[in-house]
Amino acid sequence: MYRHLEHRLAQRVLECLQRRYPGVALPGVVVEQPPKVELGDFAIPIFPFAKPLRVAPLKIAETIRAEIGAMEGIAGMQVAPPGYLNISIDRAWMAAALVADQKPPTEIPPGKILVEHSSINPNKAAHIGHLRNAILGDTFVRLLRYAGREVDIQNYIDNTGVQVADVVVGFMHIEKKSRAEIEALTRQPRFDYYCWNLYARVSQWYEADKANRQLRLQTLHAIEDASTETAAVADLISVAVLRRHLETMDRLDIEYDFLPRESEILHLHFWDAAFTKLKEAGVLTFESEGKNEGCWVMRRAGTAEPNATTEDTEDTEVDKITEEDQKVIVRSNGTVGYVGKDIAYHMWKFGLLGRDFGYRKFYRYPNNHDCWISTADGEKDHPHFGDVAENYNVIDVRQSEAQNTVKEALRDLGYGEAADHFTHFSYGMVVLTPRCAAELGYNLSEEEKTRSFIGVSGRKGFGVKADDLLDQLIVSAKKEVDSRHPQLSDPERLQIATQIAIGALRYFMLKYTKQSVIAFDFKEALSFEGETGPYAQYAVVRATSIFRKAGVDPETFGQDAASQISPADLAQAFTGEAANEIWELWLASSKTSSVIEQCIATTEPAFLAKHVFQLGQLFNAFYHRHPILSEPDERQKAFLLATVAVVRRELMRCLAVMGITVPPVM
RNA sequence: GGGCGCGUAGCUCAAACGGAUAGAGCAUCGGAUUUCUAAUCCGACGGUUGCAGGUUCGAUUCCUGCCGCGCCUACCA
Numbered sequence: 001m002y003r004h005l006e007h008r009l010a011q012r013v014l015e016c017l018q019r020r021y022p023g024v025a026l027p028g029v030v031v032e033q034p035p036k037v038e039l040g041d042f043a044i045p046i047f048p049f050a051k052p053l054r055v056a057p058l059k060i061a062e063t064i065r066a067e068i069g070a071m072e073g074i075a076g077m078q079v080a081p082p083g084y085l086n087i088s089i090d091r092a093w094m095a096a097a098l099v100a101d102q103k104p105p106t107e108i109p110p111g112k113i114l115v116e117h118s119s120i121n122p123n124k125a126a127h128i129g130h131l132r133n134a135i136l137g138d139t140f141v142r143l144l145r146y147a148g149r150e151v152d153i154q155n156y157i158d159n160t161g162v163q164v165a166d167v168v169v170g171f172m173h174i175e176k177k178s179r180a181e182i183e184a185l186t187r188q189p190r191f192d193y194y195c196w197n198l199y200a201r202v203s204q205w206y207e208a209d210k211a212n213r214q215l216r217l218q219t220l221h222a223i224e225d226a227s228t229e230t231a232a233v234a235d236l237i238s239v240a241v242l243r244r245h246l247e248t249m250d251r252l253d254i255e256y257d258f259l260p261r262e263s264e265i266l267h268l269h270f271w272d273a274a275f276t277k278l279k280e281a282g283v284l285t286f287e288s289e290g291k292n293e294g295c296w297v298m299r300r301a302g303t304a305e306p307n308a309t310t311e312d313t314e315d316t317e318v319d320k321i322t323e324e325d326q327k328v329i330v331r332s333n334g335t336v337g338y339v340g341k342d343i344a345y346h347m348w349k350f351g352l353l354g355r356d357f358g359y360r361k362f363y364r365y366p367n368n369h370d371c372w373i374s375t376a377d378g379e380k381d382h383p384h385f386g387d388v389a390e391n392y393n394v395i396d397v398r399q400s401e402a403q404n405t406v407k408e409a410l411r412d413l414g415y416g417e418a419a420d421h422f423t424h425f426s427y428g429m430v431v432l433t434p435r436c437a438a439e440l441g442y443n444l445s446e447e448e449k450t451r452s453f454i455g456v457s458g459r460k461g462f463g464v465k466a467d468d469l470l471d472q473l474i475v476s477a478k479k480e481v482d483s484r485h486p487q488l489s490d491p492e493r494l495q496i497a498t499q500i501a502i503g504a505l506r507y508f509m510l511k512y513t514k515q516s517v518i519a520f521d522f523k524e525a526l527s528f529e530g531e532t533g534p535y536a537q538y539a540v541v542r543a544t545s546i547f548r549k550a551g552v553d554p555e556t557f558g559q560d561a562a563s564q565i566s567p568a569d570l571a572q573a574f575t576g577e578a579a580n581e582i583w584e585l586w587l588a589s590s591k592t593s594s595v596i597e598q599c600i601a602t603t604e605p606a607f608l609a610k611h612v613f614q615l616g617q618l619f620n621a622f623y624h625r626h627p628i629l630s631e632p633d634e635r636q637k638a639f640l641l642a643t644v645a646v647v648r649r650e651l652m653r654c655l656a657v658m659g660i661t662v663p664p665v666m
Numbered sequence: 667g668g669g670c671g672c673g674u675a676g677c678u679c680a681a682a683c684g685g686a687u688a689g690a691g692c693a694u695c696g697g698a699u700u701u702c703u704a705a706u707c708c709g710a711c712g713g714u715u716g717c718a719g720g721u722u723c724g725a726u727u728c729c730u731g732c733c734g735c736g737c738c739u740a741c742c743a
Contacts, residue, residue: 610680
């Protein structure tokens, strides 16, 4: 409702100005919140209009106030120096809408959205960096679904790359294991941990004797040919590790719909179809000399085009790209690189390739949801993937240039629409503090000791594994739950501890803005106090507890409250100086849709985490100041209970979007 | 060398589109529970927003230069 009002207000103000000053080009109306509730609920800075209108800000504000007319939901407007228009919401009106949980209809853009996230190399256990990716991606999916959008979740699997090849080398050439032995190993619990250690050993083995690297190339080559024994082993390993990744992410309530694999992009010749179109459109050029002789190259994204400004229509001569600005797409030996495959894959995503994967069911979640995987020959009946209107790739910032190159390739192919709806959801790395590195027993080199942080390295086997972190969080939470609720059964306490652990982990990964580098530290990640997931969960638990003691069901209380509390009661409750504090809580509760809209528009889930914390803070302060069950005035008591019901509902909603559930007690 | 990003309190981070007195958490110190759970609340302490200019009514935010740090810049993925 807040969001609806916000939009309507901005529109009305603009209309008012256009009516009063016709023909003048005006900047957009910005709606923000005044620094204090006493000043009002919305604030519109008028300064930007002063120049184009050639009128003093205060005077313009006064004009709007006088001429805008009545608006449903708005109680009044005030002009504030040096040039703000402050607007007060009709508190009783807004509160009644909130109690009744009214949602104004919204227009939902047509078309399906594809969110690609996780995309972990299937050669070792997932670590904290992958957790950040998956949690950001999954939360973004939940944001979109909350906004009514249809979303497909894809997890791209690079099962034929160097990283898988390295582990295959480890099994076949260092450990000299047979296919049957490897198969037996894949059935052991946490096979991905085994691979984690082996992968680190392979890297050392390469270091020890450079000649060993020959095997990497041979193996890589063999994997691409599906008929080889090596390819069979690689498939065995990558599928087993992939399954482990799905299990790990499922612990956090993260699910996928489809797992497209690089092997199918190769075997179903996606690239051939894309290559033809890229050549026809002149996106790729053949280099006949220089260091990239014999390669098909394209311009790297972000490098300037020579005559971008001068628009000569007749100049069809292909612009020479300097070697430095060239991105090799097809190598001189005829094989295609990663960016090329990615271009083909993205053409498929937008339904522009003219080819499709085969599909088969791969993994069934406990809730019976099926996750599909790509295959050469698939099942006849399968859901329709791809052909989407919008695409978001959750990939860390190091791939910005590659992502932009794919986007520009789409644009240069003439698919401007697709390029415009291609979004690289970029985020910063998770790194380790030197203290954390020391706790993990890692010996820092002299050079590393001087740094403020150390990067996670799968190659060195250096990092915090996702399952380990989650296990540690659960143990830590369980200790607290055990001491607080000894009367509960052990499985019940474990269940609660798990919910708290997930809440802490997901909140931790979401509270930082996405571009910031997270310096991982066990002390902060394992904290359950202050700005954390458990803080917000605890606020809801307290709210639930009030209803339990009052013998009222909070879920159905809304409808009852709407009939029991009259608009006059609400108006009464929000009058007077002291009422500002409770109103602030209602106001914050009304913002869910507005905050979620902002998160989507800016691809920034951290705003929601911030909002949840602020709402929790306001509620906890309210909780301390207002004893509810002992309130003698029945009408006041009903109002306070309605307040708790609304805050509880909105907090749970926001937490659900973050993938966080709330235990019955804490 | 070129490109992208970052630099805010002791530490970790906010402040979308330039706006009202730059805010939180942690840490430190001092308080609060006969009450709906103290995983909570209240208070104190803590700032030349890396440096120097510029743009303007107004700059943490935009522009230029400099300093420091990170990433990208492979016929790897």
